[in-house]
Amino acid sequence: KNQVEQSPQSLIILEGKNCTLQCNYTVSPFSNLRWYKQDTGRGPVSLTIMTFSENTKSNGRYTATLDADTKQSSLHITASQLSDSASYICVVSDRGSTLGRLYFGRGTQLTVWP
Amino acid sequence: EADIYQTPRYLVIGTGKKITLECSQTMGHDKMYWYQQDPGMELHLIHYSYGVNSTEKGDLSSESTVSRIRTEHFPLTLESARPSHTSQYLCASSFSGERTDTQYFGPGTRLTVL
Numbered sequence: 001k002n003q004v005e006q007s008p009q010s011l012i013i014l015e016g017k018n019c020t021l022q023c024n025y026t027v028s029p030f031s032n033l034r035w036y037k038q039d040t041g042r043g044p045v046s047l048t049i050m051t052f053s054e055n056t057k058s059n060g061r062y063t064a065t066l067d068a069d070t071k072q073s074s075l076h077i078t079a080s081q082l083s084d085s086a087s088y089i090c091v092v093s094d095r096g097s098t099l100g101r102l103y104f105g106r107g108t109q110l111t112v113w114p
Numbered sequence: 115e116a117d118i119y120q121t122p123r124y125l126v127i128g129t130g131k132k133i134t135l136e137c138s139q140t141m142g143h144d145k146m147y148w149y150q151q152d153p154g155m156e157l158h159l160i161h162y163s164y165g166v167n168s169t170e171k172g173d174l175s176s177e178s179t180v181s182r183i184r185t186e187h188f189p190l191t192l193e194s195a196r197p198s199h200t201s202q203y204l205c206a207s208s209f210s211g212e213r214t215d216t217q218y219f220g221p222g223t224r225l226t227v228l
Contacts, residue, residue: 009154032214034216041221041222042221042222043118043204043220043221043222044204044219045219046216046217046218049214049216051214089157093215101159101173102159105156106155106156107156109154
């Protein structure tokens with residue numbers, strides 16, 4: 001069964017600290033993995049995307065890694081800011097159908113305190 | 115910020131009413147999607163469209179219907195709303211010509227059925 005599991009479910013950190021969010025998946029065949037940021041009451045916004053051959057991708061203070069062999073990804077946030085408070089969603093795409101179906105994790109709810 | 119719009123942003127309505135959630139995008143994307151998301155849960159695909167006059171049901175069974183008469187417009191209709199339809203509804207679009215087929219999300223409609 002194609003699944004995406006994220007941990008932790010929620011995380012509280014102090015402003016300026018770093019943190020790492022985890023994503024494990026069982027989606028096959030694998031096409032790409034995205035990390036989205038979803039602010040409360042808003043739609044998700046894409047942060048990074050990685051294909052099978054890429055093992056790291058950065059977007060400002062966000063750095064995503066991918067290990068396609070172990071089917072794990074992480075999102076590292078450096079020098080956190082209050083505006084980083086949001087849900088971070090791991091999304092894996094397959095190519096087993098013409099749709100290129102997306103499998104969503106439940107997200108990690110990050111809260112950054114001043 | 116993606117050019118995809120949803121109205122209304124919030125809707126509180128009584129049981130049995132007919133409602134239409136609007137979604138429009140100005141990016142010329144051929145693919146459009148509707149997702150349902152409950153608090154703390156993953157997004158579930160309920161409808162998608164590859165282009166004008168093309169609509170398909172998604173993974174999650176839904177009593178809603180959709181139409182795609184114009185490329186930029188993808189409304190979702192509930193003929194008779196019930197409390198079980200209370201949820202957040204997210205519209206998204208993507209361009210099939212883009213290698214990564216990234217989906218861009220609207221801000222969502224929070225529906226409450228009393």
